[in-house]
Structures are given as structure tokens and as C-alpha cells.
Amino acid sequence: MGALWKIAARNVLRHKRRTVITGVVMSVGIGLFIMMDSVLVGMDRITLDNMIDYTESVAKVRTPEYVSNQLGTPLDYGVPDPEAAMRAIMAADRRITAVAPRARFVANVSNYEDSLPVVATAVDPELDARVFKLPEAVVSGSWLSAAEPGDVVIGSGLAEELGVEVGDYLVVSASTVYENVNADEYRVGGVVFTPMPYINDSGLFMAYGDADELLGTDGFASELVVAAARAPSLDATLADADGIAARAGAALPGLRVDSITELAKDYLAMRAMKSKFSYMIILVVLLIAAVGIVNTILMSVYARIREIGVLRAYGMSPKDIRRLFTLEGLLVGAVGSLGGVLLGALMDWYFVEVGMSIGAVIGSIDMGGLPLTGTLYGEWNPATMVVGFAFGLVVAFVAARIPAKRAARLEVTDALRFV
Amino acid sequence: MRLSIKAICASLALSALGAAASAQAPDAAELLARIDGNQAFESIAYVARMEIRVGGQLRVKSMRAWAMGADKAFVEFTNPEDAGTRMLKLGKDLWMYFPAEQDTVRISGHLLKEGMMGSDFSYEDALESDELSSIYSAAVTGEEELGGRRVYVVELKARAQSAKYERRVLKVDAERYVVLAEDMYARSGRLLKTMEAVKVERVSGRWYATELVLRDRLRKDSSTTMVMESLELDPALDQGMFTRAALER
Incomplete structure (x- = not known):
């Protein structure tokens, strides 16, 4: 297993461009997920803060x-x-x-x-x-x-x-x-x-x-x-x-x-309903990220099927090949997820510390009486970062596992002829 | 010495004239009692038209109204825009029924002081009967001509803090004991509203203002003319009409 880790790590480093592209796709997707969560919580926070600061206490x-x-x-x-x-x-x-x-x-x-x-x-x-x-x-x-x-x-x-x-x-x-x-x-x-x-x-x-x-x-x-x-x-x-x-x-x-x-029970009830919609937005962001991740990892695996054939010809068992590619996927997933968490944390930091003027973004659009104006600040949410990281790993694992399994099942000659 | 005799004579003459004048001016309390005798009612039923002028715009609302004392009133609007809108006032509570929505809304407290249907008449102005003598102390402060009629200027001061207006200045027809004009003041001394009687008629043996113009002095170019097209004073009314069931029938 130790030898497989080493080979996987070398392969990841050897295919720098592929690794970087996959990592960037994952980082952006997971980073956006973390930022979206922070902003959505921040929107609730600013609304409630405005109620506390101006009318309700x-x-x-x-x-x-x-x-x-x-x-x-x-x-x-x-x-x-x-x-x-x-x-x-x-x-x-x-x-x-x-x-x-x-x-x-x-x-x-x-x-x-x-x-x-x-x-x-x-x-x-x-x-x-x-x-x-x-x-x-x-x-x-x-x-x-x-x-x-x-x-x-x-x-x-x-x-x-x-x-x-x-x-x-x-x-x-x-x-x-x-x-x-x-x-x-x-x-x-x-x-x-x-x-x-x-x-x-x-x-x-x-x-x-x-x-x-x-x-x-x-x-x-x-x-x-x-x-x-x-x-x-x-x-x-x-x-x-x-x-x-x-x-x-x-x-x-x-x-x-x-x-x-x-005092804000009507808003909080609306927020509970709104959160379902928010989760849908987050789900869409995650799906987009997942598609990107799966796509790049799939491509990286399929591009290397001939390499798999060579490895089989050298006597590597289908099980080891499956493990190798899964490990490579996990390594890329870990790097991408870590990058995503770091990117998300960076964007979070900006929203938490600097914030964003809502007026500058939405102008004078009527928000239906909601006190959603002022500077929007994000909120740190470590749980979201953990979820984002785990999501990246799982998606990378699944994305690598499926083609690796298929490639491992190929005959050596078929793999070598694979275009 | 001659001068002083002249002065004494002049003074005596003026005193005599003053005494004669004050002998002619009615007692304020009696005057209020006479006004109440004309305008206070146990019950009332009328068909009226409100001409609401705000700025250059005129809106006309017609209605049928029934009231008993200060506590019970029922109004139904008959103009096309508001046809079927009904109001029931019981004490300090007011319910409005909107036929299009088939919904009843309760209005209470300060909203009774607001203009009825956007007019210068508050719900209280339009639906309550004031017995002035029980709420205000009065003083006759002068006599003058108004629209060709001799009027007494009567100043009313609220005896109870709950009086609708703190001070009222009435111009009372000296022969018919009807208020022909009135200024209504807030506790701060600010003029809130003015009223002018345009037409006075004899109804059920009483003189009653059947057309009057009310102006909210806190709004510029705003006035409401209330024209009573038919009026019955102290008719027998069915108590059942002053109920929620009648409102939502």
C-alpha cells in the first residue's frame, strides 16, 4: 500500500497541468459553496441586526x-x-x-x-x-x-x-x-x-x-x-x-x-422557508462543482488508460490499479478540497471583515419591506468548511473509482490500444 | 368743574348703554341650552352627500346614516365607488364592512379622529351628537353680523379633559340659535378645524344646519361640504340595526 501511495503521489506531481486544472475546478466550486453559505447566513444576520438596531431591540x-x-x-x-x-x-x-x-x-x-x-x-x-x-x-x-x-x-x-x-x-x-x-x-x-x-x-x-x-x-x-x-x-x-x-x-x-x-417571528418563519431555497442554491453550486470535478478526473483517468495497459503488462493486478487511481483521485481531491477551503476562507474573511454594501449591489430595489440594506457581512461557519472538504473528497473518490474500475477490467491489449 | 360734570354725564350715559347691551345679551348657559335644544338629538336618520375637495380635486360620496346618541351609529355608502360599504360605530369602536372583500375591519382609538373616507369630517364629527352644555363652559364675548344675520360670539372652554376640542368659538344665530360658524382649537391653542353652516332649515320644529362646510386647518385647500338631502330628528330606530349582524348582512 505504501508503494501505491508513492506511485500515486508521483503520478499526481507528474501530471501537473491535469492536477492543477482539477484542483482549481474543485477549489473554485468548494470555495464558492463556502462563500455562498457565509453570505446567505450574513443576509439573515444583517436583517435581524437591523431589526435589533432600529426597531425591535x-x-x-x-x-x-x-x-x-x-x-x-x-x-x-x-x-x-x-x-x-x-x-x-x-x-x-x-x-x-x-x-x-x-x-x-x-x-x-x-x-x-x-x-x-x-x-x-x-x-x-x-x-x-x-x-x-x-x-x-x-x-x-x-x-x-x-x-x-x-x-x-x-x-x-x-x-x-x-x-x-x-x-x-x-x-x-x-x-x-x-x-x-x-x-x-x-x-x-x-x-x-x-x-x-x-x-x-x-x-x-x-x-x-x-x-x-x-x-x-x-x-x-x-x-x-x-x-x-x-x-x-x-x-x-x-x-x-x-x-x-x-x-x-x-x-x-x-x-x-x-x-x-x-418579535421577529414572522421574519424567522420566512427565513426557515427561505433556507430551503438557500439550500437549493447551495446544492446547485455543489452540483456544478461536482460536474467539474467528475469531468476533470474522468478525463484524467481516460487519458491514461493506455498507461493502465502498460502497468497491467508489467504485472500490476487490477485491484492495485483500481487502488492506485482511487488514491490519485483522493490526492487530487484532497488538494482541490484544501484549496477550496482556503479560497472559501479567504472570501469569508473578506465578507466577515470588509463586507459588501448591499446598496451598491442591488441599488434601490424594493426588498418588499425587508430591512436588507447596509453593509452585508458574512459569517464564519467551520461546519460548512468541513462539509465542503468532505464533499470534495467523496466526489473525487467516486469520480476516480468508476473509470478506474472499468479500466482495470480491460484486457491488457485493449487498454494498450485504447484511444 | 364743568368738564368734570360732562365727564360724569358721559360716564353715566356709557354705563346705561352698557347695562342695556348686557341686558340684551343672553345668558351663556341659556344660549347653550337653546343650541342643544336645536342640534342635540336622541336619534337621527339622514341621507347625505359629502363633497370632498382636496387641492383641485372633488370627490363625492353619498350615504345613508342612522345614529342614536353618541354611542351608536350606522352608515351605508351609496355612491357607485363605495356602494355597499357600511360602518357601525358602537361606543369607541368602529367596524367597517367592505362588500367586495366581504370583510369586516375593526377601527378603534385614534382612528376615530381620522377623516371619514378621506373627508375633513372625522368619524366622531360625523357620527356623534355633542350636548355642548354638559361638556363646555361658555361665555358670550360679542355680537356681530354674519351673512346678513346677527350672531352671538360664544367662546366654549372644555370643562372635561375628554372634550373633543379644548376651545371652540361659535357664532350663533341670535334668532334661531343655530351655530352658523365655528372655530375648533386644540389644547395647544392651534386652530384645528373650522365649520360654516351654508343652509339652515326647520326640521321637526327645530332649526338645523342641513348644509355645512368643514375645513381641516392642518391641510391646505381642503374642505368637505356635507349636504343633508333628507333629515329626520329623533325618529324611532330599530336597535337591531346597530349590530354586527346588520353590518354584515
């Missing part, structure tokens, strides 16, 4: 009554004693980095010409900035400040539709806690462009002081939003969020704590 604390009535965005059923609840949440889990209160309400915003409905949110500007990335999404003006009452921050699409910019004034009208309408004038202090289309198109943020005055509330918090340290992977993010929600829930009897797993 890692977990939301609300009353069960509010959740039952949330479609009507009521100014009732708020979190009782939000300050105490926030302290309890911070103490519940060390992974929690910040908590902020929010009050959601539906309002109409008018530029004195048109009036548009908006989803308004009352925020504590400083605390909110610790949970969400909205201040980083400000494209003109500035994020809210408790020191500057009378300012609102609106989505870029809304600003465009109303034809307003920073410094202009808007009238915001909303139903108050007394069930009547109040309206007041606010200065556009900032405009945000976020990965969340609905914030851009109909988002309006105002500081708690202004919202209390407009709505007749007194620090009403429809929800408390929770931030946590970023987990290394999508699965870890979901697991961390579930753990945080469980602990916070235990510390807040009577309140409902929903993790991002629950």
Missing part, C-alpha cells in the same frame, strides 16, 4: 394588555413604574447593556399643505441612543436632545414627501390620552435614513417632554426596549436574546418580555 417589555391591543397603539396599558422596571431589567442579566422607555402613537403630520399619517415614537434621546442606532442614521441635522424641546426627527422618505428639511416646521396632531385631538408645531431637527423602510417613510421621533405635552401623558411607556452585547453569530444572538428575555421576565412579574425570536 433584543427584547421588549410590555404589559400583556398592551400587546393584546397594540394594533390600536393605545395610550393605555403602559408599563407601570418604568424607572423601577428598567432598574430590575438591568440587574436581571449581565449581558444587558442598556434599557430605554418608548411610547408609540399614531399621529398626523402636516406641512400646512398635506397631512400624512405617521408612526410616532416618544423617546428619551440619551437612553434611546444606547439601545438603537438611530443617531448614527441621521443624515442631516442632529438626533434629539432633551435640552432642545420642540424638535422632531423624521424619516428621509417622509421629509421628501412633505418637502421639508432641517429647520422647517411641521404640525403634528395626535389623539391624546383624553381621547381628543391635540396639535402643535415642531421644528425638524434631524432627518434619518435607516435600513428600515417604514422608519424612512413614516417614522417620527420626539422627546418625551414634547410627547407628554402633546398627548397629555406623564412618562407613558408603551414598551421598554433592551440592548445587549453583540453576539458572534445569528444563532448566538437568538439564544442570548431568549436567555435575556427569560431572566428579565422572571424579574418582572406581571409584565411580558418578548425576545427578538418572538
